[in-house]
Amino acid sequence: MVLLQRPHILLLLIGTHQFLQCWIAFGSVNEEGQKQAEFSEELLLKPLPDHKLLAHFHFQSSGPPSTSNGCHHHLFPKAISQLVQKFRIKEMELSFTKGRWNYESWGGFDPLSSSNAKPPGVELWAVFDVPQHHIDASWKNLTHTLSGLFCASINFLESTATYSTPEWSFPPASGNVRYGTLPCEAVCTENLTPWLKLLPCRDKAGIALLLDRPSLYRGFYHSQQLHLTSTGSSSEGIDSGIILEQTLTVVLQPNSEMAIEVHASEKHIQPSWSLSSIFGKQVSGRCVLAKPSSVYLLLDRGLSAANGLTSENFWSNPSFELSANPDRIFLEESSSHSKSLSILYMFQVEKYCESEPFDIGLMWKVPVAWLCQQTPLHASRFLMGSGNERAAIAISLKSTQFTEGFMSANSKDGSCELRVDVFQVVPWYVKVYFHSLRVFVDQQPRAVSDIIEKIHVSPSKDKMSPGVMEVVLKLPCRVNTAALTIEFDKGFLRIDEYLPDANQGFDIPSAIISFPNFHASMVFLEDDSLNKSPLLSKFQEKCPVMSYTEVLLVPLTTPDFSMPYNVITITCTVFALYFGSVLNVLQRSVAEEERFLKAKAAKKTGRLPLLLSKLSAKLRGRRLEPLHSPPSSSSFINSKLVLKVILVAGLAVGWQYFFS
């Protein structure tokens, strides 16, 4: 047969003729393959009001349906595909974040912030397609696999005390979801490298070339996400593949030296920037495998309004200058509730090559100030109370005034209501008293039943599960401030449950505040090209507005960690003393000792003891006994003791009297 008769293969012998035949034969497969696995790379740049720049990298690979048991991978990363198959994941999101998203100045009411602003540390949630009783086992294995894959301590989410099961308030509302966070996880380049390994071109080509580690980690906010959706599940019979979205959102401070040179007098001018000045690198062509490979520049509604940009004059805008000509310009579809429109400039990376690298710069000519669109209510969370015993958590919601137009638009009749969902997980050692939940609206205490429409609570079990609170609040539209407070006791931990740095305190994960009636979406005109861009089609999706609160740091009573040994030593010493004295008493034969002493005294009657005994005899007014009898000696000692005690007591009384 073929195998061993022709093991010496000369690959060069194959003629062109034969090759072409094969090529034709495989044409159909080729097309099919291209249809199946796709990869796209996109970068969105957005100037922020506080002189910063947001860069949002979006890589999306879609895997083909796993017809051949999913063992053969062409473009889609093997590791992810195997992960999905092994644990039967329907949907999963993993984010590594450093820094905190500044909702006030960077906005909270656009698709970018509601899906890419994440709590610090690691956040992981996953929806499984397995029977209920297997979910926890799958979750545990998944955390271990992910921690190996991303060089992070995600495996700490394995224990049941660290993850929770949201019932309905968490966005992918389903019973099979598991949610866990690690707020104190440090995120760094060792997490980014395995993340990049999932991209077909890694950071060797294409837009990912910009990911220069020092400039990335110098930023104010850095969030690296992995979102995967397995659209088909094997139980339903249809299988249409996996979609893997990898996003990296960074907020950077452009160097404003250039601006100072030009307009030294004007302090408020936005810093000018270019890709090479921010990242120190340029894009030298696309990743060959990426189908759309494009860079976008987004001017959001506030900015375009401040610039006076309208659909007519955006070509010739006076306030800034772009260093490259955009290939396309998209205008946002006008919506009912805002006057101004976002503008999107698109640059195609395909046109550029190594000799002519792509570098986009933005130079401001006049100072511009604007505000980003914010969430209806700004949420913050803080701790109340002092001491190591009790405290309270307060979540305060403050109206941002920015969205008042919305509210009035939403209110059709007089009873206008604002729905707010709160999802809060607390670790078990924070023992929350759910009955102490109190609600304040405009600083007035209100009955809980008036404001809270729906509540779901699962109390924590010691060392078993965290406490979960899901609340739906119905607030009046005109609300200025609202606050939720809840009291808790600080629990005691066993000595081996403390973290290495116990005195730092323990983190309470961020609460999620979502506004299900508000949807952030950006719909851009010119739909024919939209189908191609996964980033823009993601912007079109209606996702509820969400924001995360701060992470709280609760100081718990920390023991002296050498205490066990101290306790052992002291108890043992006391016991040993007790034992020793008991034995001593057991052993002592008073009479015999007396005899012994007597004999001794008889042998050598020293001067001093004799004198002493004479003296004591005289003192007590008795005749001198030549030899001591045992009872007299003991009474002598006793009287001496009594004398001493009286002396000390007298001294103490005198002291007291003198000083008072």
Place this chain on the structure above:
Amino acid sequence: MAEISEAQDSDSSKLLDSDSKAPQRPDSEPEFDPKLMRKSKPGLKRLFLTFSVLFSFLLGFPFLWKSVEIYRFPLPFREIDSLSTQLRSDTLLFPLHFHALFVGFDSDPDRLRRSILSEITKLTSQNPKCSDNYTLSVTVDLGSRCLRGPTSSPHSSSYQCGSVTAAAFVQNDDVAVDERLASVFGGKTKEYSVAVVKGGSERAVVGKYRHAWMVVGDGSDVGMAAVKVAEVLVKVFINGGREEGLIRNEFMPVGADGKIVLSFNLLNADPHDWVYDWDFEKIDDTLLTPMIEALGPVANISVESQVLYHTPKASFSYWNQKLESYVFSTKDLPFFVNSNEWHLDTSIAAGGRSKILQFAVYVPSAKECPLLLQLPNGEISKTNGFISPMWGGVIVWNPQGCLKDSEFKPSAKNIIPIQDLENMFEVFIGQFRQLFGFKSLNVYTNASGDWNLLPSERGLTEWELDVLSWQHTCFNLHSCATTLGSLSRLVQSLPRMIIKDEIGKQVKLSLEAAKLALSNASSGVYESSAASSSQARSLAEDAFFDPSIMSVSYYSFEHCFAVYSPFFLPVSMHVVLAALRELKRYKQEKAKYLAWKAKANTAT
């Protein structure tokens, strides 16, 4: 306390008693010295008390010991030792049966048998670990009747006289002859047959099944044929036709759980020049699946593939003007695999201890194309690939586009032509055979001549699979014995290590499986022997790598001592000293009493 005070009281009263008596009779017994004598018997109460404290203390020790004891499942250390000594001392014996058939010869089968046996013993003397316990029967077919030796052999009886004739070997189609012999020898029996046929052009072939044949010239010597027969039996059927020192037999690329993952990677060195994809699914079905099924008893094999981009090689290559291509030599091979850029990845689908064999197809970039491998003797490698034992293999595939005067223009995404892909996978199967220690050539050359080896469409012939299965059994049993041995050494060296029930259970099961494998091997049931040996090995590995062995709760004897000594050191000192002192006192008092008694006796 009440007891104590009472004891004191009674004791002191007794003493007082003796005291008060002493001055009463000073004159009746003037020699009475209170320092040396006493009249009353010394009291036992205090002695009893102190000793009861001491004894309760001593009695308490076992309870304390029990309470601080850690759980240790009693491992069968002796059985582990006996297994390893058994494996070390008596080699594993696989019973084999050989059958030599001589057609057209007219000689005594017993004489032939003796000469073949002596040749076999000459050849098999140097197999250290696993050896064979063979029997041999010889049949001389005279056409109408057969001469058998030994006459009462149960094995050769299946052969019917006259079914093999010289005429069948005249044709040159080896495959047809092979099939015919398979039907004659009843292909499925575990018997290795060699047919020696006189008459015709000289040829020596080893078939796909468990037989070989040899056609010798008319005038050739029977003794010479016997030597060759012995050689094929030992070198091919027992040793698998491999040469010593090529790859050590102990290395079987099979994971501890009996699994192998074949990970195929297509590496596009620089996708800017060209991107190649492959139609792996088709190749998987046609070429790999039969081989995987054939290897089923030895290992559970799964296949996966991926395409990677931006994966340059780590070594340099040089332009060779004469060959008009870039050349890398064998001394660059250690640096060829670029572990920084080739993220071949361990497989998530594979279990923890599966063996992953990586097979990589390297598509060079335009800068280094065509890329050829130069052998140490200056020739260009025909397969353009190499293996790395226990890791896998690499093939360099030069795309059509980089050849000179080719009108082919690479597009963005190309597919490797199926013909090339088939050739590539034939090389991979050859590499896979090499990783298992077999030769990839189909000729076995020896001192006495060449044997043609007929290849099987499954990649491995039946006799090769037999060899693998023995070798696998042998390797598994040895590795199981070593693992268990080191586990027992570890456990014995750490007396305060917790050993859970699971570990003990796994060790027991592993020992049972190993014993079963041994007994099956000696009775000739190879499949179940291989299965239970791999089970034994995986259980032993499970026991050794059990997470509880590395648990944190393992604490040393020093720790225990530090916790308990603050109490027990002072208390035990008190107790022991008190007991000693009391004993001494009692002895003294008793001596006094005895002295007085003796005196009293002499007085009366």
